[in-house]
Amino acid sequence: MSGKVTLHYFNGRGRMESIRWLLTVAEVEFDEVFLTTREQYLKLLNDGELMFQQVPLVEIDGMKLVQTKAILHYIAEKYNLYGKDVKDRAMINMYSEGLMDLMELIMMLPFVADPQPKLDNIQTKAKERYLPVFEKALSGPVYLVGGKLSLADVLLVECTLMLEEKFPAILADFPNVKSFQGRMTQIPAVSRFLQPGSKRKPQPDEHYKNTVLKVFNITAPFP
Numbered sequence: 001m002s003g004k005v006t007l008h009y010f011n012g013r014g015r016m017e018s019i020r021w022l023l024t025v026a027e028v029e030f031d032e033v034f035l036t037t038r039e040q041y042l043k044l045l046n047d048g049e050l051m052f053q054q055v056p057l058v059e060i061d062g063m064k065l066v067q068t069k070a071i072l073h074y075i076a077e078k079y080n081l082y083g084k085d086v087k088d089r090a091m092i093n094m095y096s097e098g099l100m101d102l103m104e105l106i107m108m109l110p111f112v113a114d115p116q117p118k119l120d121n122i123q124t125k126a127k128e129r130y131l132p133v134f135e136k137a138l139s140g141p142v143y144l145v146g147g148k149l150s151l152a153d154v155l156l157v158e159c160t161l162m163l164e165e166k167f168p169a170i171l172a173d174f175p176n177v178k179s180f181q182g183r184m185t186q187i188p189a190v191s192r193f194l195q196p197g198s199k200r201k202p203q204p205d206e207h208y209k210n211t212v213l214k215v216f217n218i219t220a221p222f223p
Contacts, residue, residue: 004029004030004031005023005028005029005030005031005058005059005060006030006031006032006033006058006059006060007019007020007030007031007032007033007056007057007058007059008032008033008035008044008049008055008056008057008058008059009032009034009035009055009056009057010034010035010036010055010208010211010212010215011032011034011036011201011208011211012201012202012204012208012211012212013107013201013202013203013204014056014107014204014212015055015056015068015107016055016056016068017158017200017201018068018072018100018103018154018155018158019056019058019068019071019072019075020199020200020201021154021155021157021158021193021200022072022075022076022081022151022154023075024189024190024192024193024198024199024200025081025149025154025187025189025190026075026078026079026081027189028075028079030199032199035055035211035215036211036215037214037215038214038215038216038217040215041055041215041216044057049064050066051066051067052066052067054066054067056068056071058071060074060075061078068100069096069097069100072096072151073151076092076150076151081149081150081151081154082150082151083145083146083148083150084146084148088145088146088150091144091145091146091152092144092145092150092151092152095133095134095137095144095145095152095155095156096151096152096155098130098133099130099152099155099156099158099159100155102122102125102126102130102159103155103158103159103162105118105121105122105125106122106162106163106166109122109204110204110205110208110209111209111212111213119166122163122166123166123167123170126163126167126170127170127173131170131171131174131177132174134156134174134176134177134180135174135175135176135177138176138177138179138180139176142180142183144156153180153184154184156177156180156181156184157180157181157184157185157190160177160178160181161181165203
């Protein structure tokens with residue numbers, strides 16, 4: 001039985017935030033069930049809802065999907081945000097996985113004992129490894145792949161905004177990326193998502209961190 005899309009995750013960004021972004025750009029409404037206790041997580045496990053004992057979990061089209069990339073690919077395919085052919089999809093996947101690698105580093109910051117070395121590493125990698133790729137790719141095209149909006153574009157605008165939260169001037173040497181970001185934020189659905197009161201989550205705070213640690217029964221920060 002299909003119905004409204006339902007997301008099962010914490011009331012915070014993490015690996016679900018890219019899914020929220022993609023659903024928003026696809027103009028798909030969704031409900032959210034927030035994990036706040038270990039008992040909720042254990043119930044999902046005991047009910048067999050989590051194939052690999054991990055969240056995010058997304059209920060969509062009568063399915064219960066796990067694994068972030070699989071979820072993103074399904075949504076992108078369904079809502080025509082995944083290129084026109086297999087070659088486009090290969091490019092979209094390469095761009096997307098690079099962006100997810102970078103965002104993963106940012107996601108881990110709340111859980112490390114000393115975030116400053118990690119921040120320095122993120123800034124260096126962003127400026128030397130990742131942003132130059134997108135600056136070159138956007139030297140002429142409006143979008144990254146095939147001349148149309150795709151999953152890769154959605155992840156890029158999410159990632160650039162995350163980077164600017166940590167390093168406000170980081171796009172100064174990447175004018176094509178900054179112009180792209182400006183175009184993307186003018187898309188009505190994106191503009192609404194960036195306004196207060198939307199389902200976009202704020203930067204993680206202590207409450208978010210402590211909830212994640214409690215639900216997963218983790219007692220010490222990562223090195």
